[in-house]
Amino acid sequence: MDRRRLEERVMKGLMILSTLLVVGSSVCILLTIFLKGVSAIDLNMLIQTPKGGYYLGKEGGILNAILGSLVLGVGATFLAFLVSVPITFYLNLYLRRASRFSYILRFLFDVLYGMPAIVYGAFGFTLMVFWGLKASLLAGMITIAFLIIPIMARATDEVLKMIPFELPEASLAMGTTRWETARGVIFKQALPGILTAVLLAFGRAIGDGAAVLLTAGFTDSNPSSLFKPVATLPLAIFFQLATPFPEVQRRGYAAAFILTVLILMVSLISRILSWKFTQNVVR
Numbered sequence: 001m002d003r004r005r006l007e008e009r010v011m012k013g014l015m016i017l018s019t020l021l022v023v024g025s026s027v028c029i030l031l032t033i034f035l036k037g038v039s040a041i042d043l044n045m046l047i048q049t050p051k052g053g054y055y056l057g058k059e060g061g062i063l064n065a066i067l068g069s070l071v072l073g074v075g076a077t078f079l080a081f082l083v084s085v086p087i088t089f090y091l092n093l094y095l096r097r098a099s100r101f102s103y104i105l106r107f108l109f110d111v112l113y114g115m116p117a118i119v120y121g122a123f124g125f126t127l128m129v130f131w132g133l134k135a136s137l138l139a140g141m142i143t144i145a146f147l148i149i150p151i152m153a154r155a156t157d158e159v160l161k162m163i164p165f166e167l168p169e170a171s172l173a174m175g176t177t178r179w180e181t182a183r184g185v186i187f188k189q190a191l192p193g194i195l196t197a198v199l200l201a202f203g204r205a206i207g208d209g210a211a212v213l214l215t216a217g218f219t220d221s222n223p224s225s226l227f228k229p230v231a232t233l234p235l236a237i238f239f240q241l242a243t244p245f246p247e248v249q250r251r252g253y254a255a256a257f258i259l260t261v262l263i264l265m266v267s268l269i270s271r272i273l274s275w276k277f278t279q280n281v282v283r
Helices: 003-040 043-047 063-094 100-113 117-131 137-161 166-173 178-207 233-241 246-280
Strands: none
Touching (some): 063 100, 063 178, 063 246, 100 137, 117 137, 137 178, 178 246
């Protein structure tokens, strides 16, 4: 058999095997969460806060954790958006794309992207000690914002690099300023990708537990203040699965199923919005 054909078949087999492993692992995870958790889901779990002894098998729900994750995720995503999007526009519109400074900045974002979440939690805890903050919703927002800034920045940067170079050049040639070009031309073209980046970062924000373990704290109450502790779904899952009570463990799997559904909904919304706004994109 020809050597090139053999290499092609081997690589094709490896690609198929990798695909099956990823798809199979995903299906196993989803089935495990669904089968172990769906039986424990009821209306009270979604609309009530934990009563006394909820994590010991008593009555109540995880409404506080659901609301806490959503509020924390929205706040952190907003803070990250205010930082990451201007940086990426500066990189692609005001700097030369191949400049040394832009290369260094992208390299730093890549390093931060791969940093473990617990490191951000330790950094956020250090900031809390320095500023005199207690475990609170605000501290969790700031920490999660640091976590998702490189995610949002790199995703937005890749979107901006895909925009045809002639578009901003034509806009600038007509006498517009760089800010007008960024607002009226670049932003409109990149809007579907930016929305996707924002929603992906939001999905990471509501699903991370390590970064908020040291900064957001935990409470049985619904979020009411930036300066009070807040419950999150990842920590609620951790606390329930760590107990020796089978009923509480089933609730933990149910909470994991709810979190998975939320993240899937975020992914679906990002797809829909991207499809809706692509009508303004120049191919």
